[in-house]
Amino acid sequence: MDRTGMKWSREETILAFDLYCRTPFKKITKTNKDIIELAKILGRTPSSVGLKMANLAHFDPEIRKKNLSGMAHGSKLDEQICLEFINNWEKLSLEAQEILAKKRGTTVEKALHMEDELALIPAGKYRDAKLKQRVGQYFFRMTVLNAYSNKCCVTGLEDPRLLIASHIKPWSESNEKTERTNPKNGLCLNALHDKAFDRGLITLNCNYEIIVSSQLKNESMDEYTRVWFMNYDHKKIIMPSKFLPDRRFIEYHNDMIFQR
Structure with a gap:
């Protein structure tokens, strides 16, 4: 039509x-x-x-x-x-995928290739919750990576196989409606910096500069790796085109995750 x-x-x-x-x-x-x-x-x-x-x-x-x-x-x-x-990104992601699936004459599970993952879970609240979670994670990844033009915000790396939509405030600690799928709670990072950020070995300050933990500075590593990490200390991240990281999430990471 x-x-x-x-x-x-x-x-x-x-x-x-x-x-x-x-x-x-x-x-x-x-x-x-x-x-x-x-x-x-x-x-x-x-x-x-x-x-x-x-x-x-x-x-x-x-x-x-x-x-x-x-x-x-x-x-x-x-x-x-x-x-x-x-303020309800989870609802947006699920409703949008349900509408798309309906218009295409398919299901959300098939459209996002989740059939195998959900096949063994019986219909009910748990299965619905699992689907909602996976849809939210898909939305979060797509939104965060696109906000950073599919580049690591620290190094500029562009290979999507090595890029991760990282939560600033961890998924497990985030409100499911307002924080878990909120793109302002995300950074596009390469796999190594994602792990370092997740473990609190690097963080951001409120000027969007990378701060390297003293624990990482004192860690044993070859000189090339040390120079590579330290080269970004106090360097500003590559800023997103939208969904600027919320300072509330940055402050949470500083206070609760960062290993000083």
């Missing part, structure tokens, strides 16, 4: 907002393959989907701070969707 020119529905706007969260602002164009794919699913043009995403940017506080020109004609529905999900 061709919906070009028709009023956007709540479901369509949720899908546009979900994609907006996973797309760097400068890549919101009609040639973006993800925008083209969503346009086909919705029966709209890529230009229409891109325009809707730009309208949603009108309600993004970070875009406003940067004085980037999101469209100034966001609708009441756009505002409602942004306000509804801005």
